[in-house]
Amino acid sequence: MKKELTIFDKPRNVRILLVCFYISLGVLLIADFFIDKHAAFGWEAYPDFFAAYGFISCVLLIYIAKLLRRLVKRSEDYYRDRQ
Amino acid sequence: MHLAVLNLHLPPGLIFILGALLIPAFRGRVKSAYMMLLPVLAFLTLIYTPLGQHWTVDFLDYELILGRLDRLSRIFSIIFILISLLSVVFALKVRDNVQHTAGFIYAGGALGVTLAGDVFSLYVFWEIMAVASTFLILARRTQASRNAAFRYIMVHIFGGLCLLAGILLYVQNTGTAAFSLMQLSGADGILIFIGVAVNAAIPPLHPWLADAYPEATVTGAVFLSAFTTKSAVYVMARMFAGTEVLIYLGAIMTAIPIFYAVLENDIRRVLAYSLINQVGFMLCGIGIGTPLAINGTVAHAFCHILYKALLFMSAGAVLHVTGKIRCTDLGGLYKTMPVTALFCIVGAASISAFPLFSGFISKSMIISAAAHHKMAIVWLVLQFASAGVFHHAGIKVPYFMFFGHDSGIRAKEPPFNMLAAMFGAAFLCIFLGIRFDLLYALLPYAADYAPYTGAHVVGQLQLLMFGALAFCLLILSGRYPAEIRAINLDTDWFYRKGARMISSAADAGLNGLNRICENIFVVFLPAWLKRFFGSFPVFVISVFYTLSAADRWPETVRGTDLTKPEKTDIAVRTGLQPVGIGPVLAVLLIVGLCLKIYLF
Numbered sequence: 200m201k202k203e204l205t206i207f208d209k210p211r212n213v214r215i216l217l218v219c220f221y222i223s224l225g226v227l228l229i230a231d232f233f234i235d236k237h238a239a240f241g242w243e244a245y246p247d248f249f250a251a252y253g254f255i256s257c258v259l260l261i262y263i264a265k266l267l268r269r270l271v272k273r274s275e276d277y278y279r280d281r282q
Numbered sequence: 283m284h285l286a287v288l289n290l291h292l293p294p295g296l297i298f299i300l301g302a303l304l305i306p307a308f309r310g311r312v313k314s315a316y317m318m319l320l321p322v323l324a325f326l327t328l329i330y331t332p333l334g335q336h337w338t339v340d341f342l343d344y345e346l347i348l349g350r351l352d353r354l355s356r357i358f359s360i361i362f363i364l365i366s367l368l369s370v371v372f373a374l375k376v377r378d379n380v381q382h383t384a385g386f387i388y389a390g391g392a393l394g395v396t397l398a399g400d401v402f403s404l405y406v407f408w409e410i411m412a413v414a415s416t417f418l419i420l421a422r423r424t425q426a427s428r429n430a431a432f433r434y435i436m437v438h439i440f441g442g443l444c445l446l447a448g449i450l451l452y453v454q455n456t457g458t459a460a461f462s463l464m465q466l467s468g469a470d471g472i473l474i475f476i477g478v479a480v481n482a483a484i485p486p487l488h489p490w491l492a493d494a495y496p497e498a499t500v501t502g503a504v505f506l507s508a509f510t511t512k513s514a515v516y517v518m519a520r521m522f523a524g525t526e527v528l529i530y531l532g533a534i535m536t537a538i539p540i541f542y543a544v545l546e547n548d549i550r551r552v553l554a555y556s557l558i559n560q561v562g563f564m565l566c567g568i569g570i571g572t573p574l575a576i577n578g579t580v581a582h583a584f585c586h587i588l589y590k591a592l593l594f595m596s597a598g599a600v601l602h603v604t605g606k607i608r609c610t611d612l613g614g615l616y617k618t619m620p621v622t623a624l625f626c627i628v629g630a631a632s633i634s635a636f637p638l639f640s641g642f643i644s645k646s647m648i649i650s651a652a653a654h655h656k657m658a659i660v661w662l663v664l665q666f667a668s669a670g671v672f673h674h675a676g677i678k679v680p681y682f683m684f685f686g687h688d689s690g691i692r693a694k695e696p697p698f699n700m701l702a703a704m705f706g707a708a709f710l711c712i713f714l715g716i717r718f719d720l721l722y723a724l725l726p727y728a729a730d731y732a733p734y735t736g737a738h739v740v741g742q743l744q745l746l747m748f749g750a751l752a753f754c755l756l757i758l759s760g761r762y763p764a765e766i767r768a769i770n771l772d773t774d775w776f777y778r779k780g781a782r783m784i785s786s787a788a789d790a791g792l793n794g795l796n797r798i799c800e801n802i803f804v805v806f807l808p809a810w811l812k813r814f815f816g817s818f819p820v821f822v823i824s825v826f827y828t829l830s831a832a833d834r835w836p837e838t839v840r841g842t843d844l845t846k847p848e849k850t851d852i853a854v855r856t857g858l859q860p861v862g863i864g865p866v867l868a869v870l871l872i873v874g875l876c877l878k879i880y881l882f
Contacts, residue, residue: 249665
């Protein structure tokens with residue numbers, strides 16, 4: 200067996216990764232105030248609009264998908280019966 | 283030697299289709315070299331052919347144009363040839379002539395569609411694509427793939443027939459066979475639109491894609507991801523640019539599939555849904571129809587083909603080495619497949635449109651075009667879909683295959699040719715993200731678009747990173763929908779279950795009718811007639827004898843102990859009844875029959 204990579208097995212490395220991630224989020228929130236915006240819509244000019252929109256979009260996506268799953272989930276054999 | 287001598291002066295599509303037929307003739311390295319040479323020859327022929335009309339053939343009263351080369355068809359041809367080369371390198375080790383031949387004929391069909399200058403040759407190459415691509419699904423040689431291939435070809439036959447009907451009406455109405463801009467009105471326009479929409483996978487005509495692509499072979503899916511939908515995008519851009527309904531269909535198409543992609547367990551099916559979502563952006567751009575939007579669409583098609591192929595390659599490589607492709611079976615593969623994982627992440631970053639990756643420089647053009655026209659709702663939907671793409675294709679695909687829970691699988695990296703193809707695609711994804719000017723120079727309209735402005739970069743990064751934050755928080759808190767072994771119903775339910783219902787209804791209805799008819803005409807009527815004709819004459823004759831005073835029975839039965847009916851029976855059978863009874867009997871029989879039918 201070849202050597203294995205295990206960097207994400209160590210909780211410390213995962214923690215470092217998450218901290219870097221959170222720092223980059225903070226940097227992005229601050230950077231928003233220093234850029235020249237050419238907003239086509241009023242809401243684009245709100246501070247950190249895209250951050251809020253991205254976050255809300257993804258949470259909505261997940262919760263709507265969960266509701267959808269109740270509606271459309273079937274067993275893997277659903278189409279295979281009586282064939 | 284100047285490379286121009288390699289210009290074969292043949293339509294590139296025909297180079298592929300004719301060249302494909304010779305593939306089974308070669309073995310080993312010669313075959314590999316030959317298969318890689320075909321795209322190179324097609325490419326050189328393409329770039330040494332000046333813009334204009336080439337390779338025209340007279341057909342009835344019309345002119346078939348096999349080479350209408352303008353800026354729109356040239357860039358599509360370039361990317362089709364480029365992706366053929368990468369797909370072939372990826373498939374080099376496959377020992378199956380069916381797949382190699384079908385792959386090239388399929389790619390040749392897509393090139394033929396792209397370079398067609400009239401609707402007849404468009405239709406012929408369109409159908410060549412449908413047939414050849416089916417073999418890439420069949421070639422997996424499982425029952426599931428055979429069933430999926432059957433459904434796939436049925437859907438494409440439907441689409442092809444709509445296209446053909448539309449084309450015939452169009453030629454009839456206009457008197458020309460020109461493959462050019464047309465209106466979405468009248469039967470011809472609508473039928474052509476529906477035919478193309480099937481291949482573009484516009485909802486609700488989309489489920490064939492998510493149904494069939496994940497059942498294709500490892501290498502076949504890479505071919506499939508490139509040609510059918512993008513050649514349909516090309517035809518839409520050629521015929522229906524600026525058609526308003528495409529804006530809304532495209533926007534819906536970006537949003538709906540991502541919910542399915544979140545739920546789906548099969549990685550290649552996740553990619554198939556995200557493919558539909560990406561084509562939605564392109565169709566939206568075609569609907570907006572301004573030079574910026576069309577440029578964005580074409581650039582997005584170009585970039586999309588590369589990163590989608592890269593993602594299908596990395597998923598295919600995982601399927602190839604592990605034999606598994608479901609999220610529930612995979613995880614932790616980065617430990618032994620770090621290179622494949624890296625390529626997958628490059629593809630994921632590109633489809634998510636991270637700055638410095640190819641998706642960013644193309645998708646932002648389409649979204650900017652929507653913003654220029656103040657299409658607020660469409661813009662919001664597209665941004666929502668952008669965040670959603672990152673969520674499922676950008677994070678979910680690499681995360682569940684290469685990270686997440688450790689599945690215990692310790693598979694080796696795929697063969698060198700697969701890695702080389704992935705490297706080529708990954709390199710181009712990053713290269714285009716940085717040297718976007720080279721791509722912009724090839725676009726149909728002059729492009730002065732600047733993707734890397736502060737607002738674009740920070741806005742897009744915020745959208746993506748906070749989408750990622752949502753993913754992180756939901757995963758860490760256990761609220762993310764668990765991967766489960768299940769399928770999710772889509773509109774193919776209507777022809778998969780629906781067809782079965784039609785079949786059951788036909789069984790109950792038509793076979794029921796059959797049974798009723800059988801009971802009447804086979805069981806009841808002959809028996810009734812037999813009884814009637816058996817008993818009626820005897821009855822009549824017996825009445826006749828009974829009523830007559832004298833004993834006029836024939837000699838043979840006169841004076842015996844037989845009953846009257848028995849005597850009558852013998853008399854009739856032996857033909858000994860008195861002369862005259864016969865005609866009387868006949869008249870009575872007819873009258874009696876009429877009465878019986880009348881009363882019955």
